[in-house]
Amino acid sequence: MQFLVNVIDDGQAEAAGRTASATRAEADAVDALNERLGDAVVFAAGVSAPSDAVVVDARRAEPTTVPGLVGDPAEFVAGFWVMDLPDAEAALRVAQEASVACNRKIELRPLL
Structure with a gap:
């Protein structure tokens, strides 16, 4: 079975004054986990800051684009x-x- 495993940042990066979500220690721990899991990891990536997001809705004749996240920016996907x-x-x-x-x-x- 395949699973989506989302990493949720609920303010850690902002509280530390960083744009990247993970600290060096956290990134090292994730690298170690990825190595241990081996082939079970199909794909993994970090995701840019919420300020880079754009919500696109082209379901109507006039498409809209809105800067920011689709949901509450207090929590966001920082990687997966x-x-x-x-x-x-x-x-x-x-x-x-x-x-x-x-x-x-x-x-x-x-x-x-």
């Missing part, structure tokens, strides 16, 4: 993994490890 894991139980264990490594909340969702 797509992981191939045996089941939801294993995914939950990995999400807990990811939360420790990132020092962030994790949103775990199965891919359809």
Whole structure:
């Protein structure tokens, strides 16, 4: 099964006066987790700051673009993994490890 594992920044970067979400220690811990997980990591990436976001809605005749996030900017996706894991139980264990490594909340969702 594949899972989307979102890293949620709820103010850590801003509180530290940084634009990048992770500290060096957190980035090193994530690198170590990625190495340990090996082929289970299908893809992983950090995501730029919310100030770089643009919401696009072209469902009507006149498309709109709005700077910023689609939702509450108090919490945002700072990075993510797509992981191939045996089941939801294993995914939950990995999400807990990811939360420790990132020092962030994790949103775990199965891919359809």
